[in-house]
Amino acid sequence: MDTLEALVRLAWLAGAAAFVLGLMRMNSPATARNGNLLSAGGMAVAVGATAVILAANSSISTSGWIIIGAGVLVGGGLGLYTARTVKMTAMPQLVSLFNAVGGGAAALIAIDDYLRLASVQTFAAGNPIPLETSVATVLDVIIGSVTFTGSLIASGKLQGLIPGKPILIPGGRIVTAALAAIAVGGALYLWAGNVSVPILFVIIAAALVFGVTMVLPIGGADMPVVISLLNSFTGTAVAMAGFVIDNPVLIIAGALVGASGAILTKLMADAMNRSVINIMIGGFGGGEGTLAVAGAEGGSVRGLGVDDAAIQLAYAQNVIVVPGYGLAVAQAQHAVRELADLLESRGVNVSYAIHPVAGRMPGHMNVLLAEANVPYPQLREMDDINPEFERADVALVVGANDVTNPAARRPGSPVSGMPILDVDHAKSIIVIKRSMGRGYAGIDNELYTNPKTGMLFADAKEGLASLTAAVKAL
Amino acid sequence: MSVELLSALTVFVLAILCGFAVISKVPATLHTPLMSGANSIHGIVLVGSMLIAASATEPLSQVLSFVAVAFATMNVVGGYVVTDRMLQMFRKKPVAPKADEAKG
Numbered sequence: 001m002d003t004l005e006a007l008v009r010l011a012w013l014a015g016a017a018a019f020v021l022g023l024m025r026m027n028s029p030a031t032a033r034n035g036n037l038l039s040a041g042g043m044a045v046a047v048g049a050t051a052v053i054l055a056a057n058s059s060i061s062t063s064g065w066i067i068i069g070a071g072v073l074v075g076g077g078l079g080l081y082t083a084r085t086v087k088m089t090a091m092p093q094l095v096s097l098f099n100a101v102g103g104g105a106a107a108l109i110a111i112d113d114y115l116r117l118a119s120v121q122t123f124a125a126g127n128p129i130p131l132e133t134s135v136a137t138v139l140d141v142i143i144g145s146v147t148f149t150g151s152l153i154a155s156g157k158l159q160g161l162i163p164g165k166p167i168l169i170p171g172g173r174i175v176t177a178a179l180a181a182i183a184v185g186g187a188l189y190l191w192a193g194n195v196s197v198p199i200l201f202v203i204i205a206a207a208l209v210f211g212v213t214m215v216l217p218i219g220g221a222d223m224p225v226v227i228s229l230l231n232s233f234t235g236t237a238v239a240m241a242g243f244v245i246d247n248p249v250l251i252i253a254g255a256l257v258g259a260s261g262a263i264l265t266k267l268m269a270d271a272m273n274r275s276v277i278n279i280m281i282g283g284f285g286g287g288e289g290t291l292a293v294a295g296a297e298g299g300s301v302r303g304l305g306v307d308d309a310a311i312q313l314a315y316a317q318n319v320i321v322v323p324g325y326g327l328a329v330a331q332a333q334h335a336v337r338e339l340a341d342l343l344e345s346r347g348v349n350v351s352y353a354i355h356p357v358a359g360r361m362p363g364h365m366n367v368l369l370a371e372a373n374v375p376y377p378q379l380r381e382m383d384d385i386n387p388e389f390e391r392a393d394v395a396l397v398v399g400a401n402d403v404t405n406p407a408a409r410r411p412g413s414p415v416s417g418m419p420i421l422d423v424d425h426a427k428s429i430i431v432i433k434r435s436m437g438r439g440y441a442g443i444d445n446e447l448y449t450n451p452k453t454g455m456l457f458a459d460a461k462e463g464l465a466s467l468t469a470a471v472k473a474l
Numbered sequence: 475m476s477v478e479l480l481s482a483l484t485v486f487v488l489a490i491l492c493g494f495a496v497i498s499k500v501p502a503t504l505h506t507p508l509m510s511g512a513n514s515i516h517g518i519v520l521v522g523s524m525l526i527a528a529s530a531t532e533p534l535s536q537v538l539s540f541v542a543v544a545f546a547t548m549n550v551v552g553g554y555v556v557t558d559r560m561l562q563m564f565r566k567k568p569v570a571p572k573a574d575e576a577k578g
Contacts, residue, residue, distance in 0.1 A: 029503065036507075043550055050521045059528070076547045079549070079555070082552055091560065112530070228505075250518055251485055252485055257516045259494045260497045261512050262493075356502045361505070361506040363505045
């Protein structure tokens with residue numbers, strides 16, 4: 001190893017250390033941004049060092065430079081543009097998209113490596129690809145391909161390109177099992193010492209379809225956990241790519257993300273009171289029988305005018321705002337803050353009840369409200385605020401649905417067991433909602449038929465703006 | 475089993491343990507940014523993509539490595555930028571409350 005190569009390897013080590021320290025700092029809000037920058041710095045060092053060693057090695061051809069340059073320009077441009085222009089409401093599906101391409105890149109590395117080894121094989125038959133290489137290659141290809149299509153489907157579901165509802169393919173379980181069997185069979189064939197490019201492509205095809213059939217039956221409400229799990233998969237695929245091309249920094253960073261992503265997935269699932277396995281196997285809407293029970297309720301809904309709602313709010317002492325995804329899609333975070341400011345100036349106590357999965361991902365609602373400059377101490381976590389609903393004069397539900405459904409307290413409903421905000425304990429309830437449409441769980445919300453509840457049918461942003469105007473006019 | 479493979483496995487196992495240890499009790503608020511941050515880190519696959527692109531001579535290999543480099547760069551650049559955008563919002567917190575939180 002010459003000096004330059006030693007220096008490059010040390011730079012890779014420094015990059016890996018920066019990833020670990022960066023992730024540690026991202027555990028707490030005060031140091032999180034700094035941690036992300038540290039991690040980005042580590043990435044710049046590792047990539048820069050790679051460019052240096054390639055430049056110093058005369059082995060790289062002009063076409064090699066063109067490929068790298070063009071790839072960096074195209075990929076970097078797309079990444080930068082989408083990351084800067086995406087609306088904060090659409091950010092989860094973008095993260096999923098970035099995860100998809102990461103997994104895709106990891107799989108491509110193994111495919112390329114295998115094609116090269118296989119073509120060498122034709123000249124030197126009887127010299128099989130070593131088991132350690134074929135194991136890493138096959139694992140990388142399978143995990144990377146599953147992540148690629150799985151993340152694309154997850155992203156499409158959140159974007160609304162694919163219906164968020166669980167999609168049940170007839171005989172889906174059997175198809176999924178068959179695909180898994182094909183991939184495992186192909187893997188064993190290659191590990192047995194056979195060299196076959198067609199078999200590799202059979203494995204790839206099975207894994208790509210497996211990613212689709214794995215994510216399609218899962219409901220949109222569970223997508224955050226799925227994306228986090230796929231993120232962990234990508235980490236593992238990258239570590240396998242590190243084994244394939246014998247590169248330590250890929251192994252370290254990949255294993256780091258694989259493991260930390262797994263822990264994070266568990267934390268997210270815990271926050272929703274669900275188990276990861278439960279989500280992957282079926283999730284919401286698993287049995288048709290449960291839907292019928294919840295749908296049988298019926299009951300009538302009371303409409304509420306803007307002026308009546310404004311009076312209730314203006315003369316209340318304690319108001320708890322319950323923001324949900326409807327607020328996020330309508331970009332109403334600024335409108336809700338204006339109303340809250342106005343109410344506060346009239347001496348009303350306003351706080352926000354943030355369900356752990358409000359919005360589209362854990363923490364998503366906090367990000368949106370922070371963007372609108374809502375004071376941090378007004379944002380209250382579920383366990384903290386639930387006892388206070390009894391003292392609240394008005395609970396103002398803006399575009400939240402399943403997380404307020406009292407049906408979750410009883411068994412037999414698709415949302416059973418999910419922790420909910422005790423909105424129905426408030427003295428009166430105002431729900432701003434566009435229509436009687438259902439939430440992700442696909443069931444009716446018993447909160448809406450509660451006699452204490454008044455429904456204000458409006459888009460979240462317009463509804464809040466007209467409420468603000470009406471309170472001003474009082 | 476070669477020495478190289480053995481040391482690579484050592485690094486792999488220790489890095490996994492490190493990954494388990496590095497995530498402690500994270501507030502739900504940070505789950506999304508943390509996931510996005512981890513998502514950017516596996517963009518390190520860019521290093522591997524550059525290495526295979528540099529030695530690609532066959533046309534198919536060149537195409538594959540081009541797509542790999544583009545994908546990986548998108549993962550890196552987009553991942554860090556979007557994570558930073560999320561975290562930026564936590565910093566813009568209005569004044570008063572921060573003190574009691576910091577002293578906790």
